[in-house]
Amino acid sequence: MNSPVGDALALVRGDLEAHRVAVRAERSEQLPRINGDPVQLQQVLVNLMTNAVDSMASMNGERVLCVRSEVHESGSVVVSVEDTGNGIEAEATDQIFNPLFTTKAHGMGMGLSICRSIIEAHNGRL
Numbered sequence: 001m002n003s004p005v006g007d008a009l010a011l012v013r014g015d016l017e018a019h020r021v022a023v024r025a026e027r028s029e030q031l032p033r034i035n036g037d038p039v040q041l042q043q044v045l046v047n048l049m050t051n052a053v054d055s056m057a058s059m060n061g062e063r064v065l066c067v068r069s070e071v072h073e074s075g076s077v078v079v080s081v082e083d084t085g086n087g088i089e090a091e092a093t094d095q096i097f098n099p100l101f102t103t104k105a106h107g108m109g110m111g112l113s114i115c116r117s118i119i120e121a122h123n124g125r126l
């Protein structure tokens with residue numbers, strides 16, 4: 001998973017720089033290899049990182065994207081994408097994975113729905 005994480009970070013680099021977002025990457029070097037489609041997994045990460053940038057773009061204060069990979073005690077690989085934006089409204093947390101749900105003026109609302117399908121097709125959880 002460190003390879004799609006690195007590829008995704010490279011793809012959003014311009015966007016991160018344009019919005020003055022600092023990146024903190026904490027990669028475990030001991031990740032077990034997983035079977036999966038590298039391009040699909042990279043696409044999921046790009047989507048999550050783009051949402052993170054969107055959430056910080058109109059915000060004052062520190063803008064940090066933190067991407068971490070680690071091994072869970074169950075043996076699963078966990079990748080987390082965290083931002084210093086305002087977070088998700090409590091009443092929206094049930095809806096964000098629904099197709100067409102968006103709170104953005106020009107949002108499509110398809111990103112998280114597609115991401116979840118990809119991760120579930122890899123026997124994972126988002």
Ligand SMILES: Nc1ncnc2c1ncn2[C@@H]1O[C@H](COP(=O)(O)OP(=O)(O)O)[C@@H](O)[C@H]1O
Pocket residue numbers: 047051052055083085086087088092096101102103104106107108109110111112113
């Ligand atoms: N990092 C985030 N911070 C805050 N809200 C988020 C974040 N990621 C997703 N969301 C919420 O989930 C909604 C759906 O996201 P997504 O499916 O990617 O569609 P879109 O980005 O087109 O709105 C967003 O409109 C936003 O309300």
Ligand SMILES: [Mg+2]
Pocket residue numbers: 047050051111112
């Ligand atoms: Mg999105």
